[in-house]
Amino acid sequence: MADLNKPLVEIRDVTFGYGREVVLDHVSLEIGARDFLAVIGPNGGGKTTLLKAILGLVNPWSGQVVYNLPSGKDPRGRLGYVPQFSTFDRDFPLRISDMVLMGRLGRHNLLRPYSREDRAAAERTINRLGLAGVARAHASEVSGGQLQRALIARALVGDPEILFLDEPTASIDAESRDTLRGLLADLNRAIPIVVVTHDITSLAPMVRRIACINRKLFYHGDPELSLEVMEEVYGCPVELVTHGVPHRVLHDHHHHH
């Protein structure tokens, strides 16, 4: 049985890069049981790379990622992942229902057909996310918001213990963003959520902690941040790098609360 007081994921002093270029420089970060963590920072600052390191898609040069999931199981297949639209082929001949069902696939059933439970779980998740009307449709025929929810459904159908979303608000309209906010708030009652985003404002109300990444981890904290402060914080990496005083900008606002 896993220790419930320990963080679910501990990123311990992780350094990683591509070629000779260091992208993550001694980054340490924790993900707690009820977290809603927003990883923010400039483009190319290492946000997505940090996500890849947590998901086990890249091996750190040094440091480690330690998992302590509630189930006590190996993290493989226990982490929910919602990618950006650009990482897969939207024209691939799959119906939305097939795409969601794919979230049940793992090493254990690789060579077996999907079970009755797999199909039931997919149907439940499709209904829960309001996708029943488009379940038979093709990915290229649905709206951005619907495709986003289908990707979330695919991540949720395998009962993940943490949900990771990469730029979830990037390709959807304002109305879909409202739906997404409600959905994530609802999901966050059960599992921690980690969002990599450059658009902190649309998710601001529910974010509990932010991590500001620009090669190094510049800020990692849990203030009750207002929208304005969030915007300030989002600008932080650039300012901090130019002025070389990592904490002042944040602390000024921080202490008003």
Place this chain on the structure above:
Amino acid sequence: MPSFLDALSYEFLRNAVLAGVLASVLCGIIGTFVVVKKLAFISDGISHAAFGGMGLCFFFGIDPLLGAIPVALACALALGAVDRETIRSYDALIGVLWAVGMAVGVVFVYKTPGYAPNLMTYLFGNILLVTRRDLLAILVLAVSVLATLAIFFKGIVAVAFDEVFARVRGLPVRLLMALLLGMIALSVVILIQVVGIILVVALLTIPSVISLMLWKDLRGVLLGSVGIGVGITLGGLLLSFQYDLPSGPAIILLGAVLLIGVYGGKKIVAARPLLER
């Protein structure tokens, strides 16, 4: 002039028809993965590289098929294993493999003493030369490729659709990719017998490209491209017989005409609501 059906009493034509049908089933299914995973250039590279193995076998007087299989498989596995970040230009690597294979093949064929085999047959294929033994080899290869695909189908679809997600789910992505490339390599070897090295990529892609325009779910696309593949292969053979055309090009050209026709048809259907306004 005897009709095509009468001519089917000749063994060589029956072999040709059977080889064509088997190859079409295979390329309809494997070709769909080639198209959706954008592996057409790799497939073409494997096809040309395989000629190196065929030339070597010629020189030593062995069945060229025995040389084509290991070379095609080795190329497929090497292309799957190479680290794309280190090699920098993956495209160029495929091009090099392609040219080296052809060069090796041509050198050995040139140096083969005595009767020099007709290069044109290997470049453009001659399905009418398929022997009973070739047919058996094609059957064994096709069945093993399709059986492997059936066993790993879910995983291969998942990797073809979204490799990163498959890795997050803990699937053995490298193994599945290697299997897919290996299946493509064996399919290429079979197709060389039917349409020749240069035209392999066309037979691998044309039926699936047409099918992808007509169907939206994977099952529909797979069945559709098998049907279209069988149709153009048999139709091409018939044209080749009636008008004395080389069989490989006749098959490919019929496919190209169908592709243009379906594309045009889709465009007209899409434009109709605008015209009627």
